[in-house]
Amino acid sequence: MTLRTLVTLILSLIIFNNYGQTNPFFPPVSYEEADKRAKVILQQMTLEEKVELLAGDDMLIRGLKRFNIPSVTTADATQGVRLAWDEQGKIKWNVGIEKSTAFPAPILLASTWNTDIAYDYARSIGEECRAGKIRFLLGPGMNIYRISQCGRNFEYFGEDPFLAARIIENYVIGLQSTGTVATLKHFLGNQTEFKRRRSNTVVDERTLHEIYMPAFEAGIDAGAMAVMAAYNQINGEWCGESNYVINKLLRKDLGFKWLVMSDWWSVYNGEKVTRSGLDLEMPWATALKEIKKDVEEGKILKSDIDRMAKSILRTCFAMNLYDDYKSEIKAKINYDNHEQVALKTAREGIVLLKNSQDILPISKNGTSKILVTGKYVDKMARGGGAAFVKGYNNIILLDALKKEFGNRIQYIENPDIDELKKADIVLVSTGTFDEEGSDRPFTLPDKDENLILKIVEANKNTVVIVNSGSGIHMTNWAPKAAAILYCWYPGQTGNIALAEILSGKVNPSGKLPISIEKRFEDTPGYPYLPNGEELTDTTPEHEHPVYNVHYKEGIFVGYRWHDSKKIEPLFPFGFGLSYSAFSYKKLKVTPNSFIADQPVVISVEVKNTGSVAGAEVVQVYVSDVEATVPRPEKELKGFTKVYLKPGESKKIEMKLDKRSFSYWDVDSKGWKAEPGKYNILVGSSSRNIKLHKEVNIK
CATH class of the missing domain: 3.20.20.300 (Glycoside hydrolase, family 3, N-terminal domain)
Structure with missing residues (x-):
């Protein structure tokens, strides 16, 4: 070297x-x-x-x-x-x-x-x-x-x-x-x-x-x-x-x-x-x-x-x-370390979206009977296509739950109403199989949707576990579920992380990198299919005519779109719950009046007011109050993840630069930060702004 x-x-x-x-x-x-x-x-x-x-x-x-x-x-x-x-199980290349x-x-x-x-x-x-x-x-x-x-x-x-x-x-x-x-x-x-x-x-x-x-x-x-x-x-x-x-x-x-x-x-x-x-x-x-x-x-x-x-x-x-x-090829790979990296990623990336009456975590040493059912209990949840990775030591959800909760776990593939009612807690797994080469509906298949509706009606202590590559339609059953965990495709060790979050061994800290809308019509890209065509269209790709996808929303994508159209998402960008609670105070912007090329320091004090250690993602958004061109209501321009013990406070600092206040000017073919007033918004999601301060670019 x-x-x-x-x-x-x-x-x-x-x-x-x-x-x-x-x-x-x-x-x-x-x-x-x-x-x-x-x-x-x-x-x-x-x-x-x-x-x-x-x-x-x-x-x-x-x-x-x-x-x-x-x-x-x-x-x-x-x-x-x-x-x-x-087909013989051998690697092709x-x-x-x-x-x-x-x-x-x-x-x-x-x-x-x-x-x-x-x-x-x-x-x-x-x-x-x-x-x-x-x-x-x-x-x-x-x-x-x-x-x-x-x-x-x-x-x-x-x-x-x-x-x-x-x-x-x-x-x-x-x-x-x-x-x-x-x-x-x-x-x-x-x-x-x-x-x-x-x-x-x-x-x-x-x-x-x-x-x-x-x-x-x-x-x-x-x-x-x-x-x-x-x-x-x-x-x-x-x-x-x-x-x-x-x-x-x-x-x-x-x-x-x-x-x-x-x-x-x-x-x-x-x-x-x-x-x-x-x-x-x-x-x-x-x-x-x-x-x-x-x-x-x-x-x-x-x-x-x-x-x-x-x-x-x-x-x-x-x-x-x-x-x-x-010499490097002969070096032994530390697969154990890689598994731990995968596990740590899952622990920090699984998002707790709902937790009514603090049903989670489930006491690991309790006596409650836990019924488990659904789509990805006895098989791995993952995407396909070029992204498919087979892995090794794959841990299915059922095994991870049994290791965490022992004989309290009862798996029933098709539970009846009586079995659902008798359970103290029901864990139902649902989700989608996503892959390249095709899009999939926002709504779950009727079979999956009806199963969740049946379960949440029968047992108010239902935890819905979602494995998907993006947002799905949850509007019909989300209000009735006691808790919702968004687990995406968590990898070969991800179900261990999920079980640990359910038991409280791990405090969830994931935050949505997307907005999840109440209905697909609320997304900026709707509609995008050619007139009269469905996702199930079987026309061979090479025989299909070229069709236009108009990005008519322009820069207003995701939460920018929802803000501009005053649409309430089901779950907003940046959102995610914790078993802890966090307070924000003492927001300071230095300087509060500056020229565009001057760096700006944002500081805020964050405190864990809960009883368990946890992590919070502090998010900084910028809003151009006096823009002469259409601009989003707010734009993410800074974030940091902070780990806090119960009662612990930390001062967080982040820097903003000229680009943080700029838009792309098509006339000058460059980034432009206009003089005038801006709001610095600090919060825990795009829809939960805790503090704000006005600043001025000279």
């Missing part, structure tokens, strides 16, 4: 402010040196070798045998290493590991509001990648949550660009500190999985910069070395073929200078691909299959091919991906 690499690893661990931002990752070989190495090879390559390099080989980025450059292995996805298994840890879904990671966990989570995944000879992780996925029906929401980090950015920058640094490349995806505007290769996102410039690009910006600023273009079109052009999307938005506006690849089978026109700023077509040459002929006919320039090949080589040289990693 070089001195530069060692210093980078050390620096990437240092937290330097309350946003959780860390020092960015720097590759072991500088851009300039990697560029020189790539140039030397490029000058010796034949046209055939260059062309071969520009298209993948299934999950491989091709090598160059003549130059002793090996192929480079990629793997999905964000929540762990997806190992593809054949030649990787160096036989198992990988199934971490909680990224949306649960976002629910922790804990940037330190994001680093540990990603570093653990990176360690498994390196041991498995995997050089590129095809993640993190980071598209903003716009509609609850999107099948890939569980792979992403919620509805707010600031929260997503803070989690993602730490993810990138943690992953790349192991020498594994982070691939930010899917750039850009990929918020639906319905006929995803046929959707055209119609969206304005300001919305792109304020809502859909900040997470990518944060990942790039953190040092991400690869980006994957999305399946969809942006304003009429396929993302992987769009000069506007890649060269303008990604490379110019966000300053990205490393490798850009296509998503699988997502580009069609070789001429446009070579001019767009894309470097690599995956998984094979389809758009680029006639590239040699196109060069001969003058349709594709040799200079564009050189640019693409050089970018691939430069990125791999910068990360030392062509070097011999045998």
